[in-house]
Amino acid sequence: MDGLLDALRARLGAAHLLTAPEDVEPYLAEQRRLYRGEARAVARPGSTEEVAFVVRACAEAGVPVVAQGGNTGLVGGGVPRGGLVLSLARMNGVRAIDPVGATATVEAGVILQDLQDAAEAAGLLFPLSYASRGSARIGGGIATNAGGVQVLSYGNARDLVLGLEVVLADGRVWNGLRALRKDNAGYDLKQLFIGSEGTLGIVTAAVLRLFPRPRSTTVAFAGLASPERALALFARLRDACDRDLTAFEVMPPFGLDLVLAHTPGAVRPLAGAHGAYALIELASARPDADTRAEMEAALAATLEAGIVEDATVGASEAQNRALWRLREAMPEAQKRAGASIKHDVSVPLSSLPAFLSEATAACEAAMPGIRVCAFGHFGDGNIHFNLSQPPGMARETFLAEWGRFNRIVHDIVHARGGSIAAEHGVGLLKRAELERYGDPVGLDLMRRLKTALDPDGILNPGKVVGEGAADPGR
Numbered sequence: 001m002d003g004l005l006d007a008l009r010a011r012l013g014a015a016h017l018l019t020a021p022e023d024v025e026p027y028l029a030e031q032r033r034l035y036r037g038e039a040r041a042v043a044r045p046g047s048t049e050e051v052a053f054v055v056r057a058c059a060e061a062g063v064p065v066v067a068q069g070g071n072t073g074l075v076g077g078g079v080p081r082g083g084l085v086l087s088l089a090r091m092n093g094v095r096a097i098d099p100v101g102a103t104a105t106v107e108a109g110v111i112l113q114d115l116q117d118a119a120e121a122a123g124l125l126f127p128l129s130y131a132s133r134g135s136a137r138i139g140g141g142i143a144t145n146a147g148g149v150q151v152l153s154y155g156n157a158r159d160l161v162l163g164l165e166v167v168l169a170d171g172r173v174w175n176g177l178r179a180l181r182k183d184n185a186g187y188d189l190k191q192l193f194i195g196s197e198g199t200l201g202i203v204t205a206a207v208l209r210l211f212p213r214p215r216s217t218t219v220a221f222a223g224l225a226s227p228e229r230a231l232a233l234f235a236r237l238r239d240a241c242d243r244d245l246t247a248f249e250v251m252p253p254f255g256l257d258l259v260l261a262h263t264p265g266a267v268r269p270l271a272g273a274h275g276a277y278a279l280i281e282l283a284s285a286r287p288d289a290d291t292r293a294e295m296e297a298a299l300a301a302t303l304e305a306g307i308v309e310d311a312t313v314g315a316s317e318a319q320n321r322a323l324w325r326l327r328e329a330m331p332e333a334q335k336r337a338g339a340s341i342k343h344d345v346s347v348p349l350s351s352l353p354a355f356l357s358e359a360t361a362a363c364e365a366a367m368p369g370i371r372v373c374a375f376g377h378f379g380d381g382n383i384h385f386n387l388s389q390p391p392g393m394a395r396e397t398f399l400a401e402w403g404r405f406n407r408i409v410h411d412i413v414h415a416r417g418g419s420i421a422a423e424h425g426v427g428l429l430k431r432a433e434l435e436r437y438g439d440p441v442g443l444d445l446m447r448r449l450k451t452a453l454d455p456d457g458i459l460n461p462g463k464v465v466g467e468g469a470a471d472p473g474r
């Protein structure tokens with residue numbers, strides 16, 4: 001190990017090889033305190049060549065490497081289990097924006113918010129977005145195939161990537177950095193690396209799709225009797241507004257109460273109480289678009305049809321933002337309300353309301369006082385089926401029940417043809433669950449891919465389908 005560290009120090013400079021415990025510490029922390037990493041050092045390469053050098057040196061020394069971006073992941077995918085952390089933070093440049101081709105070529109360490117701002121400065125939109133955008137880095141978003149709040153109209157990270165540059169486990173660089181909309185010259189290799197959580201290669205740069213900026217955007221918040229009504233509303237809006245419907249998020253009354261209690265400045269959007277709340281966004285880049293009128297007409301029709309109980313429509317950008325804030329503050333508010341057991345699941349859209357009532361009833365029966373907080377990307381069929389600890393119960397007592405609730409919730413998801421890892425990935429947290437619910441042939445293919453691309457298990461070992469014991473119960 002010491003020889004390896006000397007070689008890395010010589011190549012990167014002492015300032016970019018962190019070995020002091022206090023310098024390494026931030027890279028070991030995991031935001032939900034579910035895991036604590038272990039690593040001997042953190043390498044901070046400043047170029048693709050330096051990333052390749054680090055990986056090659058580690059491969060030769062048989063030392064594992066875990067790539068880290070903003071370290072904002074939710075499943076422990078970036079938690080090192082020995083070896084070296086490779087931070088992409090210094091590689092944070094937007095290399096080029098092509099306004100005609102509507103593409104951005106970026107380094108993996110660019111912060112998502114900076115990329116959104118750079119696209120905006122060029123008069124365009126980079127639509128990938130989630131609450132951690134101020135610190136999350138695009139390489140992590142690509143490595144986890146991140147979803148977020150605009151998937152309904154723009155897709156997941158996977159749909160936004162045209163080309164990739166990837167450092168392989170042996171230190172070679174695959175140059176797939178192409179800006180083509182059409183390229184059927186063989187297998188689509190970039191898709192292998194997207195969502196592989198750093199287990200098959202380390203993304204160092206990407207060509208990303210940009211879109212016209214919406215000229216008109218309107219956000220509304222609707223109160224409904226139930227998730228069934230939310231589904232009916234979604235279907236109506238999709239019919240009426242077609243591609244202008246850019247987000248359809250749902251939160252439960254308990255979730256809204258948590259947000260109002262724990263978010264400074266948050267104001268109750270509707271006077272009465274409702275069984276479910278939907279945040280709706282309409283946006284259009286058409287010069288003649290008037291999404292406010294479109295929203296008002298669509299909501300008026302659904303109010304009249306008895307689908308919506310009440311609704312408020314943002315009348316300014318500030319009001320639109322305030323409504324979004326209610327939704328985006330949800331995870332933080334839940335964190336402040338104590339420990340949570342999270343399930344990031346998806347089911348076919350038509351069975352989402354039935355899933356919610358079945359899983360809620362099962363969890364409430366399994367632990368009196370448990371508080372179900374199921375919210376999220378309803379329009380994508382993706383719900384964060386989160387459970388808040390009963391008031392007064394100790395954090396560790398509650399978290400010890402994780403395995404039992406996984407079984408309850410994931411069995412229902414699986415029986416309904418859903419996914420137990422919809423948008424946050426597998427990491428450490430869902431490894432045992434993937435083993436349990438994954439199709440055996442599919443799992444075999446995944447392992448073969450891992451072995452083919454990383455035969456010595458250098459890249460992010462123990463994650464997704466890697467070797468090593470999965471954490472039982474989580």
Ligand SMILES: O=C(O)CC[C@@H](O)C(=O)O
Nearest residue numbers: 131330331342376384386
């Ligand atoms: O905290 C969660 O469970 C979800 C976080 C994030 O994916 C969101 O949709 O807000």
Ligand SMILES: [Zn+2]
Nearest residue numbers: 148376384423
């Ligand atoms: Zn989410």
